[in-house]
Amino acid sequence: MSISDVELGTTRLTPNYRIDLRNPGNEQLDRFINANLVSDWSQLTWKTVGKPYEVKTMAKSKQEWEQQNGHMSVKTSWEFFNRSFHEWFVKDVPEELSEAKKKLYKHLARFQVHEVKEALGETARLSLWNYAHRIQDGIWDPRGKRALFQGLDIRKPRILFLGAAEGYEAMQLHAMYPEGEVVMVDYDDFCRTDRFGHFPDSYPFLGANPATGQSQVWHKSQMNIHYLVDDIRNLPFGKEFDIVLSVGLLEHFPDEFKPEVMDWHRKFLKPGGYAVMTTPRVQLRSRLFYTIMADVMNHTYRELMDVRQMGLYVYESGFDILRHGYIKVHNGIVAKPR
Template sequence: MLKLQENELSYPFSEEDLETTLLMPSYRVELRNATHGKDEFLNANIVNDWSQLTWKDIGRPYEVKTVAKERTLWEKENQERMPVKTSWEYFNRSFHEWFVKDVPTELDEKMKALTGHVKQFRFGEVKEAIGDLVKLRLWNYVHRIEDGIWDPRGKRALFEGLDVQKPKILFLGAAEGYEAMQLSAMYPGAEVVLVDYDEYCKTHRFEEFPESYPFLGANPATGSTKVWYKNQLNIEYVVDDIRNLKYGREFDIVLSVGLLEHVPDDHKPEIMDMHRRFVKPGGYIIMTTPRDQLKSRLYYKVMADVMNHTYRELMNIQQMGLYVYESGFDIVRHCYIKVHNGIIAKPR
């Protein structure tokens, strides 16, 4: 296994490192392919006929009720409900702080602090330190050990086999743009437009995404596997409200990750229309949402102060798919991977 510091080389990995995995201080490098076991779809294409599925059969999504303290305090101070854009701004800053942590170093520091509080019988500090340590250990497991948030093997399995050449890709609510970068590596020559209405996503979440993170993709010259990096990809970042975009139906792929579950049912058709508005005839819609499973409910409970500034639901693949199908899309592929549902669809 390679032992590199992230700042040693701009491109520390190559095709010679395929089937390698390595823990960095903030994330996992994953150059293994999705060939077996839990890194493939855990269950793919489980619904044979979406027209026969009803909400009575599957129930409604689980709404996450635990709210971040920052939101509660803001609403108390301002005597109003936090606006949606403000809630996203708080969330993006909070979430990004965790992505850039040196987790092993911070775990060591938290443990030392906890030990010191115990020795001095500071029981209030002990309780707070235990809470901080639990969150950090959970983050370490979900993001670094399991690689559940980026999930490169699962995402590559979801994205493979699309009938596109040098596609134009639009990512709605892009944040750091991870999934569009992975798609761009798999379909070389792609033109990517990332869109988010929080400028912090462009200036911090995207700009601070590690230059040395390797994306496993394709070599257009040979048809073999190639390792790609962020600054080798053709990416434009647009800071704007999705509703203000002037693009037409010109994109081969319109992508969103964790967008559909952030609005109640009354607004879900609008979210789906945002995807339809920009995709070419015959083009693909790709969407993911967090899965409704016990460990996900626990995660959002423990990590509420990090994650829960916005409205949020957890849904299963049948629920997600029915929203997509009822909005006028045919589902080409559906699955769930580590912690996400995934759907590829085309407008009817």
């Protein structure tokens, strides 16, 4: 399947994900809600905003592994998560949902209580994944991410993506600000070989044509991307990137480690460079998602926070916040080191 520029302004579903090429100039399509909740971050306190919500329900696979082997290391936890998460990204969701419902009806007809319970759980997870990822496109959220990323004062940027996984957001940035370079970093090689390696080249990223200034579709194979498998703490880079990006990274570290995480964003930035970050929003549907999808999602320490909490971590770590707000299921911040 190939997507041409003729399809700009359209959206449609595939069995695995949604394609969304609606033009960022259309009203109320690219939505970044510039919250403006805080006018002076120096006056905000933890007493005012409270601490983030900690997700404590863990995946069964993690619990079973720890019963046999003791405490699971952070790296092993991420390896479990990446494989579990990837299995869901490659599902033919309508087909699997149809099969799950057939199994549920069969077990109901036979009054097989244990099997009914398992089938109900699988049907619920597939239905929620279908809604969150395919229908709402809340995980990738291309329109929201484009809105968060737009307006940066950069040309041909070098972009460093910390904890890159499949690298979606860096590819979206690369499409919007083309002709630069992306360096993706993750310490699980499965992310390089499978999550990024099997990311479909047919997926279209709506970006810019540098020659005309008009909208253009970009694909993974057209991008200048290098993928490093390493611990972020071992990276050899200096202050050489225009953007340091992280998506869903900060919330996986308890408070005593958050200053170190923020320092990773600072130490690789050129003077005047941007730190761009997202974290999952704390809201009822997010709590529900991580409860129902626990066996898929919850292998590591995880918090849900509001944008004030996220911003306070960023501000207290020596950054000035240029933009703060939220998209569908994520908080978003653009900041620069003070």
